[in-house]
Every structure is written in C-alpha cells, then in structure tokens.
Amino acid sequence: MAVQTRVVSIFFIQLVLLAVSGLNRVSGAGLQTGFYDESCPEAETIALKTIRQAISKDGTIAAALLRLHFHDCFVRGCEASVLLDAAEEGDAEKDASSNLSLRGYDVIDDVKSAIEKSCPGVVSCADILALAARDAVRLLRMVFVFLLYFQTGGSSWKVETGRRDGRISLSKEADENLPSSNFNIAQLKQNFVFKGLTKKDLVVLSGAHTIGVTSCLVINDRLYNFTGRSDTDPALDPTFASELKKKCKPGGGGPVLELDQGSSTISDAHFYKAVRQNRGLLTSDAALLNDPLTLAYVKRQSTSPVK
Numbered sequence: 001m002a003v004q005t006r007v008v009s010i011f012f013i014q015l016v017l018l019a020v021s022g023l024n025r026v027s028g029a030g031l032q033t034g035f036y037d038e039s040c041p042e043a044e045t046i047a048l049k050t051i052r053q054a055i056s057k058d059g060t061i062a063a064a065l066l067r068l069h070f071h072d073c074f075v076r077g078c079e080a081s082v083l084l085d086a087a088e089e090g091d092a093e094k095d096a097s098s099n100l101s102l103r104g105y106d107v108i109d110d111v112k113s114a115i116e117k118s119c120p121g122v123v124s125c126a127d128i129l130a131l132a133a134r135d136a137v138r139l140l141r142m143v144f145v146f147l148l149y150f151q152t153g154g155s156s157w158k159v160e161t162g163r164r165d166g167r168i169s170l171s172k173e174a175d176e177n178l179p180s181s182n183f184n185i186a187q188l189k190q191n192f193v194f195k196g197l198t199k200k201d202l203v204v205l206s207g208a209h210t211i212g213v214t215s216c217l218v219i220n221d222r223l224y225n226f227t228g229r230s231d232t233d234p235a236l237d238p239t240f241a242s243e244l245k246k247k248c249k250p251g252g253g254g255p256v257l258e259l260d261q262g263s264s265t266i267s268d269a270h271f272y273k274a275v276r277q278n279r280g281l282l283t284s285d286a287a288l289l290n291d292p293l294t295l296a297y298v299k300r301q302s303t304s305p306v307k
C-alpha cells in the first residue's frame with residue numbers, strides 16, 4: 001500500500017509541475033497559491049462544488065478535465081487558449097485534429113459562470129482549467145479510493161493561481177505542439193524536452209492514461225494496418241490484440257475503449273503494469289518501454305506490493 005500511495009503522489013506532484021513549470025510562459029511570473037484570497041475568496045470552493053456536481057452526474061468527465069488542462073498547457077502555455085473559438089471557421093485549437101475528442105468544455109463554462117456570479121471579471125479561465133484538473137483527480141480518489149484517501153490524510157495539492165488568459169488560439173499550433181498517439185519514444189522525448197520536461201516527466205505524465213477513454217479508430221492501424229500490409233503491431237501482446245479485434249472492427253468502428261483496461265476510473269499503478277505487459281493501448285504509451293530510462297521509470301511506477 002505504501003508504494004502505491006507513493007506512485008499516486010508522484011503522479012500528483014508531477015501534475016503540479018506541469019501547472020507551474022515553463023508551460024506558464026505566457027502568464028509568466030507572479031503565480032502564487034491563494035492568488036484570489038482577497039479578490040475572490042470563494043473561487044476555489046465554488047470550482048470544487050461545481051466539479052463535484054458534474055462528476056457525480058458523469059464520472060468519466062474527470063478524465064476529460066485533466067486532459068483539457070494538458071492540451072491547454074502544451075500550446076502557448078496554460079492560458080486557456082484551448083477554450084477559445086476561432087475568429088475564422090475551424091481555425092482554433094479546438095478545431096485541430098489533435099483535439100481528438102476533447103470533452104468537458106461545458107463543465108469549465110459552468111465553473112466560470114458560477115464564479116462570475118460571486119466576483120465578476122476576476123478569475124481567469126486558465127486558472128479554472130488548472131483547478132478543475134486538480135479537483136477532478138482528487139474527487140476520483142475520494143470516490144473510488146477512499147481508503148487510500150484517508151490514509152494519506154486527504155492529501156491533494158495546492159494549485160498556484162494568477163494565470164492570465166490569452167487571446168490567440170490556432171489549430172496549427174495545436175498540431176505542432178501536441179504529441180501524437182503514433183509518436184515513437186524519440187518523438188515523445190523531443191516533444192517533452194521542447195516544453196522543458198524530462199523523460200521522467202514523460203513517464204509520470206503519461207500515467208494520466210490510468211483514467212479516461214479512447215476509441216477503436218485511434219488504435220485501428222495498430223490492430224489492422226500497422227505497416228500498411230494488414231498486419232498487427234508486434235509490440236501488442238498477441239492475446240490482447242485478439243481481444244481488441246473482437247471489439248474493434250477494421251476501419252475503426254466499435255465501442256469506447258478504456259485507456260487503462262479494467263481500471264479506467266481509478267488513478268492507480270495498474271496502467272503501468274499493463275504497459276509493461278504490452279497491453280498499453282496507445283503507441284505512445286507502449287513506446288515508454290523503448291528507452292532504458294523510461295523503461296526503468298515504468299517499472300518503478302508499476303511496482304506495488306498490493307496484488
């Protein structure tokens with residue numbers, strides 16, 4: 001249990017890093033915890049309450065909120081450009097092919113309107129995205145891993161706030177900055193290094209795929225057309241590949257797929273165990289095994305005395 005706790009908290013800590021690291025270039029310096037303590041003291045409580053309501057209606061929305069923060073931060077820094085609509089049709093980050101099925105915009109809108117009622121024009125959307133990601137993961141833990149939650153004293157993390165919202169959002173920049181699920185380890189590394197993130201960050205942040213979903217379309221080529229010759233990705237465990245083929249039809253039709261099969265509503269070490277067993281769904285998750293250092297981190301994250 002102790003190790004599992006550590007795995008989970010490493011994941012949390014890394015998320016904080018994501019929020020406060022070089023990714024905040026646009027908002028720049030001046031971030032601090034409790035930035036709104038005087039200007040809007042209820043901001044974080046209102047956000048938590050609204051997100052709790054959303055998650056109680058649809059538990060899967062937690063993953064969506066976490067992913068929104070990631071997509072926001074990887075393009076132009078964490079400045080809410082992921083929320084903007086295009087001035088010209090189809091030209092904003094939302095419209096990029098790499099937006100692949102972002103969800104949860106309505107929850108962010110609800111939080112923003114609720115906060116605006118208390119303190120109009122004070123709290124940035126970028127901060128709301130960061131708070132929402134934190135609260136979503138925290139609430140998941142409270143619901144599903146309540147024992148662990150109490151054991152660790154309900155630890156969460158403080159999100160530094162004070163981000164300013166940007167006004168520019170370009171689909172081209174989303175395509176250039178967001179990693180693709182087809183990336184190999186070299187491409188993933190390069191993509192993260194460009195954001196000032198390390199190989200360890202790559203492994204730990206990929207751990208976000210311990211929750212949430214994808215589609216058969218995303219893994220279609222791994223199953224049916226790996227090198228363009230109707231073949232299957234040899235990096236996939238063969239038994240796992242045939243299980244997936246039963247669900248997913250050639251061409252990408254099929255049900256929603258849990259990224260962490262059998263454990264997609266819990267933030268835990270199971271994802272890393274699956275990756276080690278060649279049961280990672282995305283090419284990019286499987287690729288973490290293809291570098292000695294990332295492999296070592298995957299192993300470390302997957303180790304747990306709880307069987």
Ligand code: HEM
Pocket residue numbers: 060062063064066067070100101102103179180181182183188202205206208209211212213214215218259282284
């Ligand atoms: C390392 C590079 C990454 C790649 C290539 C990647 C790619 C993807 C892809 C392809 C999906 C499925 C989307 C779909 O089916 O349309 C997905 C889902 C998701 N990603 Fe990532 N991702 C990466 C890193 C991250 C990071 C750093 C986070 C957050 C810290 C994250 C959080 C999520 C979540 C929570 C989901 C599930 C979303 C949902 O259920 O709606 N991902 N990712």
Ligand SMILES: *[C@@H]1O[C@H](CO)[C@@H](O)[C@H](O)[C@H]1NC(C)=O
Pocket residue numbers: 094095096097099100101102103
């Ligand atoms: C994501 O992009 C596709 C086209 O690339 C678009 O049809 C879809 O509406 C976009 N999703 C969101 C949430 O804007």
Ligand SMILES: *[C@@H]1O[C@H](CO)[C@@H](O)[C@H](O)[C@H]1NC(C)=O
Pocket residue numbers: 225227228229
């Ligand atoms: C398989 O992939 C090749 C090239 O990568 C592409 O030209 C071909 O259309 C694909 N076939 C199917 C059935 O998707």
